[in-house]
Amino acid sequence: MTFKHPRHILVTGGAGFIGSHVCDALLAEGHTVRCMDSLATSRQDNIAHLEGLPEFEFVESDIRSAADCARAAEGVEAVVHLAALGSVPRSIRDPLASHATNLTGFLNMLEAARFEGITRFIYASSSSVYGDSKELPKREAHIGRPLSPYAVTKVTNEVYAQLYTRLHGLDTMGLRFFNVFGERQDPEGPYAAAIPKFIQAFLKHKAPQIHGDGLQSRDFTYVGNVARVIAQALDVRDPRCVGEVFNVAYGARTTLMELVDVLRSELSAIEPAIAQVGVDFVAERAGDIRDSLADISKARELLGYAPTIDLRAGLRKAVPWYVKHWG
Numbered sequence: 001m002t003f004k005h006p007r008h009i010l011v012t013g014g015a016g017f018i019g020s021h022v023c024d025a026l027l028a029e030g031h032t033v034r035c036m037d038s039l040a041t042s043r044q045d046n047i048a049h050l051e052g053l054p055e056f057e058f059v060e061s062d063i064r065s066a067a068d069c070a071r072a073a074e075g076v077e078a079v080v081h082l083a084a085l086g087s088v089p090r091s092i093r094d095p096l097a098s099h100a101t102n103l104t105g106f107l108n109m110l111e112a113a114r115f116e117g118i119t120r121f122i123y124a125s126s127s128s129v130y131g132d133s134k135e136l137p138k139r140e141a142h143i144g145r146p147l148s149p150y151a152v153t154k155v156t157n158e159v160y161a162q163l164y165t166r167l168h169g170l171d172t173m174g175l176r177f178f179n180v181f182g183e184r185q186d187p188e189g190p191y192a193a194a195i196p197k198f199i200q201a202f203l204k205h206k207a208p209q210i211h212g213d214g215l216q217s218r219d220f221t222y223v224g225n226v227a228r229v230i231a232q233a234l235d236v237r238d239p240r241c242v243g244e245v246f247n248v249a250y251g252a253r254t255t256l257m258e259l260v261d262v263l264r265s266e267l268s269a270i271e272p273a274i275a276q277v278g279v280d281f282v283a284e285r286a287g288d289i290r291d292s293l294a295d296i297s298k299a300r301e302l303l304g305y306a307p308t309i310d311l312r313a314g315l316r317k318a319v320p321w322y323v324k325h326w327g
């Protein structure tokens with residue numbers, strides 16, 4: 001396996017939270033990037049700093065359309081497929097919408113890659129595939145039963161991608177992201193993730209809402225670690241990586257109560273009154289996993305993944321962005 005460098009890379013969902021960091025990382029490595037996004041759950045602001053660069057192109061189009069996918073794939077050499085509707089609760093409320101984007105859209109993009117003769121196809125899977133498995137840490141080979149339509153879409157993405165590797169020789173690699181956080185993650189709306197929601201609540205001097213007892217744990221992963229491993233996966237030459245899935249996490253477990261304490265201490269250094277803000281416990285949510293912690297040894301060994309930014313260091317990068325944009 002040999003790859004030329006730089007390459008022309010399609011990033012779907014490239015205007016989103018993770019996608020915009022991936023565009024930054026790939027451009028910094030000298031690649032040319034076409035960013036495809038329907039702006040369904042993101043803002044063009046996330047990529048405003050890239051517009052006008054000769055190596056960057058933004059295409060507003062929809063992965064639910066096979067024709068849009070085929071056009072977006074024209075002339076590119078590799079795909080980073082991130083476009084999806086996130087959020088477990090959203091998928092429980094509207095499974096058809098999650099299915100249309102996360103499954104039909106995913107298959108449209110695999111087909112576009114096949115017909116364009118693209119070799120490498122890196123895609124976003126999720127820790128949600130571990131479902132009801134109680135095993136900790138989570139290892140790639142043992143998944144549980146899915147707890148939400150969102151998880152079903154991500155498990156099925158993996159099955160389809162692996163099939164395309166066997167049937168068509170497409171070099172697919174799935175990355176199971178675990179609770180990614182960082183600058184540009186949207187704190188607004190009913191489907192926002194915990195860290196941006198908690199930061200926004202603290203900045204408004206309101207108690208963040210915790211579903212359940214707050215002792216559920218997550219493996220929080222700074223977005224810079226994720227963007228880095230995607231760039232590495234695009235270049236990796238080891239044939240053992242092809243058709244595989246990899247946990248992408250930090251590899252440490254933090255309860256929501258511990259997270260709230262770290263956030264409160266970081267934010268009260270900026271605004272001392274935040275030290276007095278408590279938390280508001282509300283009912284548990286259906287579909288949520290209780291504990292999550294990844295074994296990241298497979299990605300370390302095969303992709304050369306080496307996350308360098310832990311939760312506190314990541315929050316030190318992200319918090320000033322929230323203070324500037326949402327404070």
Ligand SMILES: NC(=O)c1ccc[n+]([C@@H]2O[C@H](COP(=O)([O-])OP(=O)(O)OC[C@H]3O[C@@H](n4cnc5c(N)ncnc54)[C@H](O)[C@@H]3O)[C@@H](O)[C@H]2O)c1
Binds near residue numbers: 081
């Ligand atoms: N953030 C996390 O913690 C996390 C965890 C596990 C997996 N993931 C996966 O990572 C990927 C990126 O997630 P994110 O956190 O950046 O979310 P995001 O919502 O910020 O990004 C998703 C992007 O996809 C775009 N999109 C949605 N529907 C589309 C469509 N029909 N056509 C074209 N574009 C469309 C959205 O506009 C958005 O820009 C997703 O596949 C998500 O499921 C994220």
